[in-house]
Amino acid sequence: MLYLSEILIQEHDLKNYQDLCEAVRRRAREGEMHFQIDVKPPFEDTPEDWEDDLEIVFSRA
Helix, strand or coil, X not given: CEEHHHHHHHCCCCCCXXXXXXXXXXXXXXXXXXXXXXXXXXXXXXXXXXXXXXXXXXXXX
């Protein structure tokens, strides 16, 4: 199970929401099967529909 908080803690070089999307996409491609959103991303450019957006990024990877 991949948690969003885990990505944010482990990926220290994330500068914006797009970087986060790339990290989620990469983790999904590496074989993660389940994605749990447990925190809100801390980036200024995080869109209002960020939860749906991250789910789509993960499932389409």
